Amino acid sequence: MAAMVLDAATGRRGMAVRHKEGGAWRRTGYPELGRRVTALARGLLALGAEPGERVAILSQTRPEWTCADFAVLCVGAVTVPVYQTNSPEECRYVLEHSGARFLFCEDAVQLGKVEGIRHELPALEHVIAFTQARDGALSLEELEARGEEVDEARVREQAAAVALDDLATIVYTSGTTGPPKGCMLTHGNLRADMDMVHQRITIPDDAVFYVFLPLAHVLTRIVQLLAVDAGAELAYWQRDPKKLVEEVGEIQPTHLPSVPRLFEKIYTAATAKVAEAGGPKEKLFHWAVGVGRRVREAEQAGGEPGRTLQAQHVMADRLVLHKVRDLFGGRIQLSITGAAPIDPEILQFFRAAGVYVLEGYGMTETAAVASVNTIEEHRFGTVGRPLPGCEVRIADDGEILMKGPHIFRGYFKNEEATSSELVDGWLHSGDLGELDADGYLKITGRKKDLIITSSGKNIAPSNIENLIRQTRWVSQVVVFGDRRPYLTALVTLDPDEAAALAEKVGAPGAEVGALARHEGARAEIQAVIDGVNAQFATIEQIKRFEILGRDLSQEDEELTPTLKVKRNVVYDRHAKVFAGLYD
Known part of the structure; x- marks a missing residue:
């Protein structure tokens, strides 16, 4: 795991990162990504970073986050993500509880939060700023300069020494109740979840992932790892929520992991004007969607649409359906949604247009993914079948229990919570659900809700x-x-x-x-x-x-x-x- 990005840097020649800089899109290849990660890792080693020490990252999703994360993993340290939306007090809690010795900060805004609480963080020795560094914080350039005294080979040695059972990250859950708990995920947990996803979903090396969800969330982290493992490209958002739908069309991703809200926005963009127009335009729209639905139903049943339906589909696609795909950039192959329920009607609408938006399920404690629908095997209204190697059973009270190599080690400094939620190797999720006769999992609610x-x-x-x-x-x-x-x-x-x-x-x-x-x-x-x-x-x-x-x-x-x-x-x-x- 730790050496994955270094291996990709030497074995991959495609694009790794895309982001906007000065109004233009800049693309970075895998060799350059590897060089940047190595330089940051050398800088951390020069500052005295040791295996197992905690390194926090307080930032929005951006390429520097990814580089810092991989650098931390390479030196055998432990990444502690901190949401950029956290208040200073919430930041203080995570930094103090984790005992972070190093902190990467995004900019002056985040540095300002830290300056006000740093006197309460005796363990915090070094702060590094992605941008807008000032007194008391190193810039990335200064960190890299510090690292010039460290032999590059040492980074490889450190990465090679990391074992699967070593801690990779402590992710503090942004729980809907109570203070956050630090989920300890090992390199083995992350590697297992990646391998389980790869068995269910094929990711080609020319895939482009649009990344806008917080990298502090474990789903975005596992997407990042999956993309690099497959040699795919990560395209980062401009950090403007109002431009999300527009940006998806501009980037033209092939893979889009998201929460339901983005797909609801795109659905509204696709249907609202038609509903307002009414008349023949609305009738044509609904006819085309109906044709698309019948075609997908025939395909899912293992057959092919008849000649009449095929001819209708060509017309429906030319007049209507391709416009829906264009909202996703026209190249979309697979979209995954999770974290909250989504109306199956929206999923069926997109499928009719040739865009597969499929539900998955998981938790921070499962290293992100536990079950997922696929294009070949999906059932709307469910979160798919459990990944290979993930055991799922339903307790007598309806709670979903899970077991497997991707299940977390426990909660950092919280044995009571660990023993409550991990019983004989089974994770008690707190979610309520049902397994149907074909093994598809349906989420029916939260016990506490x-x-x-x-x-x-x-x-x-x-x-x-x-x-x-x-x-x-x-x-x-x-x-x-x-x-x-x-x-x-x-x-x-x-x-x-x-x-x-x-x-x-x-x-x-x-x-x-x-x-x-x-x-x-x-x-x-x-x-x-x-x-x-x-x-x-x-x-x-x-x-x-x-x-x-x-x-x-x-x-x-x-x-x-x-x-x-x-x-x-x-x-x-x-x-x-x-x-x-x-x-």
């Missing part, structure tokens, strides 16, 4: 929340009702769709706070909830709701960096709003 109404009914709120969130106007929805006679919900409007909603309901402006109070907007959301309620039993329906005057955010600590709702934070912060729905 279950709402028990005053009548004793157990309800998984994610089911109804997911359906409401699929509408164009809604960004987030949080259902409430524990020990209450009925369910209520807090809804937030999608700021990107506020102008269109204001126009539809005749509101004087598109400011989200004002829209939340507008009767027309409220009627639109009521119609959405009524439609979703019709799919559930009476006790599972939302009886009352309130629209918040802003969206939930990471800055307000209501969302994790992967955009999952911190349910308890929302419940506490908006307790008066929820209470008012029962007056």
Whole structure:
């Protein structure tokens, strides 16, 4: 594992990294990536880095993150990712708890956080800045200059000495409840998960992965490792969330790992204007999607579409379906979504257009991936079959239990939590699920999220929340009702769709706070909830709701960096709003 990037540097001749610099895309080959990683590793060794010591990285996703991570692995040290959205206090907790001796910081903003807490971090000796270095921090150039005194061969020796059982990273979970726990993943855990994914999904060496999720999240880390292992290219985002959909089209990736929100945005981009146009244009659109669906269903059944359907598909693709693929850049081969539920209707829509967006499942504790759908074997509404080597069973209470070589070692400095979640080698996930007769895993909720109404009914709120969130106007929805006679919900409007909603309901402006109070907007959301309620039993329906005057955010600590709702934070912060729905 540790020497993987060094081996790729000598054995691969393709492009490794693509990023935007000065308005133009810059591409870096594998030999140059290897040279940069080696230079940083030599710098760390010159500073006295030892095997097993913790090296933290506080930064957004960018090429320097990847280079620093591989340099840490090469010297046998342990990478500790820190989310760039963390508050100074959250940074202090991770740095202090991990005992990090070294820290890579992105820029002046992140350096500012560290400067305010450094007096509380006696173990932290060296800070290195990717950009905007100032007093008290080394620049990357200065780190490389320090490393010139270290023989390059020593990096190879250090990497070769790393064993599979050695610790590779401590990933602090951005949990939706309680303080983060440090998941210890070994080189063997990461290597096992990579090998298990490779057995299920073939990654060609000309693949291009679009990377925008935080590298502090284990899924993006494993994607990074898989790409380098396969000799593929990592294309990094410009770190502007508003340009995500536009950038996907510009980069033209072949592989796109993401959370559901991006695919929901692309779905809205593909369908909203058609719905507004109505008439013949809308009818043509739905006809084309229907043709695409019948073609994919025939292919999945092992057959081929008949001549008439083939002819219709050629026309449907020419007029409509290719435009959907163009939103992904036109070269997309596979997209994987995880971390939260996604409406199967969206997945079926994209498949009809020739874009496979497939669900997978895993946790930080499973080194990212535990199960995944594939193009050849997929079942919408499930997260696929467990990876080869991953054992899955369902406990009597419905909890998903997992076992295998990819399961983490335990929680750093937390034996109590480790013994609670790792029992006889089985990881107790906290997720509820079902295995069907063909071995496909379906996630049905979280044990801790279950709402028990005053009548004793157990309800998984994610089911109804997911359906409401699929509408164009809604960004987030949080259902409430524990020990209450009925369910209520807090809804937030999608700021990107506020102008269109204001126009539809005749509101004087598109400011989200004002829209939340507008009767027309409220009627639109009521119609959405009524439609979703019709799919559930009476006790599972939302009886009352309130629209918040802003969206939930990471800055307000209501969302994790992967955009999952911190349910308890929302419940506490908006307790008066929820209470008012029962007056």
